[in-house]
Amino acid sequence: MPSLKPLKRVLIANRGEIAVRIIRACHELGIVAIAVFSEADRDALHVRLADEAYCIGLAPANESYLVMEKILHVAKISHADSVHCGYGFLAESPEFAKKALAAGLTYIGPSPDAIRDMGNKTIAKRTALAAGLPCVPGEDGFIESVEQAGKVAEKLGYPVMLKAAMGGGGRGMRLINNPAGIEAAFRAARSEAKASFGDDSVYLEKYINEPRHIEFQVFGDFQGNVIHLGERDCTLQRRHQKLLEEAPSPFLDADLRARMGAEAVKIAKAVNYVGAGTVEFLVDAARNFYFMEMNTRIQVEHPVTEMVTGLDLIREMILVAGGAPLSVTQEQVQINGWSIEVRINAEDPFRNFTPNPGLITNLRFPAGGGVRVDSGAFTGYTIPRQYDSMIAKIIVHAPDREAAIRKMLQALRELEIKGIKTTKAFHEAILASDDFKYFRYDTNYIGKHLDALLAQYKADERIAAIATALEVFLYTRAKPAPDKIAQRSGTSGKPSNWRLTARRDGAKHFG
Amino acid sequence: MKITVTIEDTDYVVDITPQPHELVPGQILVDGKPVAIDVQGDQWLKVQPRSMLVDGIPYEAQFDTGDDGFPSQAWINGRPSAVHVDFAGKGNLTKKKGVGMSQEAAGNAITAPMPGKIVAIKVKEGQKLEVGQLCIVLEAMKMENELAAPRSCKVKKVLCDAGASVDLDQVLVTFED
Numbered sequence: 254m255p256s257l258k259p260l261k262r263v264l265i266a267n268r269g270e271i272a273v274r275i276i277r278a279c280h281e282l283g284i285v286a287i288a289v290f291s292e293a294d295r296d297a298l299h300v301r302l303a304d305e306a307y308c309i310g311l312a313p314a315n316e317s318y319l320v321m322e323k324i325l326h327v328a329k330i331s332h333a334d335s336v337h338c339g340y341g342f343l344a345e346s347p348e349f350a351k352k353a354l355a356a357g358l359t360y361i362g363p364s365p366d367a368i369r370d371m372g373n374k375t376i377a378k379r380t381a382l383a384a385g386l387p388c389v390p391g392e393d394g395f396i397e398s399v400e401q402a403g404k405v406a407e408k409l410g411y412p413v414m415l416k417a418a419m420g421g422g423g424r425g426m427r428l429i430n431n432p433a434g435i436e437a438a439f440r441a442a443r444s445e446a447k448a449s450f451g452d453d454s455v456y457l458e459k460y461i462n463e464p465r466h467i468e469f470q471v472f473g474d475f476q477g478n479v480i481h482l483g484e485r486d487c488t489l490q491r492r493h494q495k496l497l498e499e500a501p502s503p504f505l506d507a508d509l510r511a512r513m514g515a516e517a518v519k520i521a522k523a524v525n526y527v528g529a530g531t532v533e534f535l536v537d538a539a540r541n542f543y544f545m546e547m548n549t550r551i552q553v554e555h556p557v558t559e560m561v562t563g564l565d566l567i568r569e570m571i572l573v574a575g576g577a578p579l580s581v582t583q584e585q586v587q588i589n590g591w592s593i594e595v596r597i598n599a600e601d602p603f604r605n606f607t608p609n610p611g612l613i614t615n616l617r618f619p620a621g622g623g624v625r626v627d628s629g630a631f632t633g634y635t636i637p638r639q640y641d642s643m644i645a646k647i648i649v650h651a652p653d654r655e656a657a658i659r660k661m662l663q664a665l666r667e668l669e670i671k672g673i674k675t676t677k678a679f680h681e682a683i684l685a686s687d688d689f690k691y692f693r694y695d696t697n698y699i700g701k702h703l704d705a706l707l708a709q710y711k712a713d714e715r716i717a718a719i720a721t722a723l724e725v726f727l728y729t730r731a732k733p734a735p736d737k738i739a740q741r742s743g744t745s746g747k748p749s750n751w752r753l754t755a756r757r758d759g760a761k762h763f764g
Numbered sequence: 765m766k767i768t769v770t771i772e773d774t775d776y777v778v779d780i781t782p783q784p785h786e787l788v789p790g791q792i793l794v795d796g797k798p799v800a801i802d803v804q805g806d807q808w809l810k811v812q813p814r815s816m817l818v819d820g821i822p823y824e825a826q827f828d829t830g831d832d833g834f835p836s837q838a839w840i841n842g843r844p845s846a847v848h849v850d851f852a853g854k855g856n857l858t859k860k861k862g863v864g865m866s867q868e869a870a871g872n873a874i875t876a877p878m879p880g881k882i883v884a885i886k887v888k889e890g891q892k893l894e895v896g897q898l899c900i901v902l903e904a905m906k907m908e909n910e911l912a913a914p915r916s917c918k919v920k921k922v923l924c925d926a927g928a929s930v931d932l933d934q935v936l937v938t939f940e941d
Contacts, residue, residue: 608907610878717845719794721769721849722778725834
């Protein structure tokens with residue numbers, strides 16, 4: 254166990270909204286926050302708000318934020334006593350955790366061993382099984398014949414998924430609903446696997462019907478306490494990327510929550526977990542749950558847990574790393590009300606979520622009680638193209654789910670971002686839908702229904718026509734500044750206002 | 765001033781009579797019918813988003829601009845609507861299209877849809893291509909974008925280098941028949 258002393262100078266090995274988040278927690282604790290930044294981030298909010306800031310290289314992450322030696326060098330010259338990696342970048346690198354510890358820094362997170370073991374999907378699954386957690390049932394080893402497939406399928410229980418061992422991209426997979434379907438599926442999966450991957454090895458796994466992604470926040474301290482802080486439902490995804498999260502999950506009842514929470518704590522204890530972690534489960538239509546993986550870092554969507562528990566998880570991470578015990582016991586953890594978070598990204602939902610980094614010319618964030626915005630953006634900020642496309646996380650907290658949905662719709666109504674396309678309209682369309690209200694969705698929902706939802710999401714044409722006409726009218730009527738350049742007319746022989754404005758502003762356009 | 769706003773094949777004719785010497789519109793007719801509008805004419809252009817009341821109901825508006833310098837998309841309270849405007853004398857005012865944009869429309873070029881880095885160039889000058897054949901892989905925001913030949917054609921010139929950073933709308937490859 255490392256020698257534990259309260260932290261005084263934290264180096265934040267990250268950028269963007271999470272770096273701002275960590276700076277806020279540090280300052281609330283009276284701790285010095287040290288930032289690092291790449292050339293592309295010189296103007297960023299986290300640099301502006303830190304106590305000290307050090308440039309660590311060129312824009313590409315692999316020349317800056319991912320370079321361990323540079324981060325550790327800054328830690329040395331800034332006399333940092335600890336490092337917080339946020340999420341992404343080096344956050345789940347056991348190697349970096351080891352190097353930080355070797356350099357005498359407190360690593361705000363679990364041990365390098367826990368990071369390594371949970372980062373390896375095979376070891377993580379074995380650890381989970383050994384701890385008694387239910388995992389996606391599957392047969393170890395390949396299926397060589399139709400007869401064997403039948404036997405294994407019986408054991409697992411239909412429906413089952415036949416998958417290519419070397420597979421990917423959804424190819425070489427066949428869903429088998431009953432014994433009659435085995436032969437055709439077996440031949441098809443094998444031949445597709447052979448054609449696509451040059452290897453026809455297939456294995457069987459139980460098919461998780463209408464899967465929902467539900468994860469539990471766990472927390473451990475150096476005193477050996479491990480608790481869970483309830484779940485987050487992250488079922489709404491697009492291409493395996495989370496878009497919207499809520500706490501609690503509309504799908505769980507108190508009994509299932511208690512059982513899943515207990516399992517989450519079990520695996521965290523099995524790896525002597527310290528700090529914040531997340532145990533992810535898949536839950537099927539019949540309410541069976543299966544361990545998927547464990548993430549050994551703070552997650553993007555941690556705010557929803559903070560809203561319903563009233564706890565500050567980053568603060569907790571810092572205090573625990575400094576040797577303090579968890580500030581609450583399991584019995585003291587209470588889930589109050591409902592919280593929803595949406596991720597506003599610089600992507601155009603009407604054009605297949607094409608990213609569009611660029612300059613934010615105007616920004617208006619929502620506000621009010623129970624409305625929270627975690628963001629590194631501001632008016633005049635240019636989203637760099639080298640990193641992720643997140644602009645802001647909008648989080649709401651309300652007494653129940655329906656109120657939370659309405660509150661989020663209001664917050665999105667107030668949110669204004671000009672200059673780049675964002676996913677705001679996408680979230681509005683989802684949150685206003687009946688499917689969302691009655692939680693009729695699984696992880697495949699967006700892929701199936703997005704186009705239909707967006708097609709309905711349009712402005713009233715008459716109002717749009719009036720507004721557009723006003724825009725054109727008022728622009729052409731705007732009084733121009735006096736212009737010394739000789740004025741050529743249109744057809745009337747007199748200078749047109751538009752022409753003068755265009756010359757003065759260099760053919761600037763509307764907006 | 766009569767402005768025709770076309771939205772999904774429907775023409776809305778909006779007739780705005782200006783107040784003399786003022787930016788505030790005096791009367792506004794939509795398809796011949798008067799509409800009660802409340803707009804701060806001198807504030808409209810300064811504030812984002814724009815604010816208007818129509819029949820007492822407030823709306824906020826924002827616009828995307830097309831190549832011609834006029835609104836191409838209106839956002840009303842966050843909801844989009846593709847628009848096209850026309851009015852007498854518009855032809856004199858239309859901004860000239862850049863070479864890149866009109867060439868792309870004619871299928872004669874590939875331009876960068878966003879700023880990024882050229883990860884791979886899959887074609888050579890003089891090479892014959894089929895429609896949809898992969899030409900350039902552009903990396904931006906941790907994602908790879910595949911840019912393909914818009915039609916069956918021949919590569920005229922490759923105007924970028926592998927590893928180079930490119931800007932939005934930058935011409936990357938030109939084609940000929």
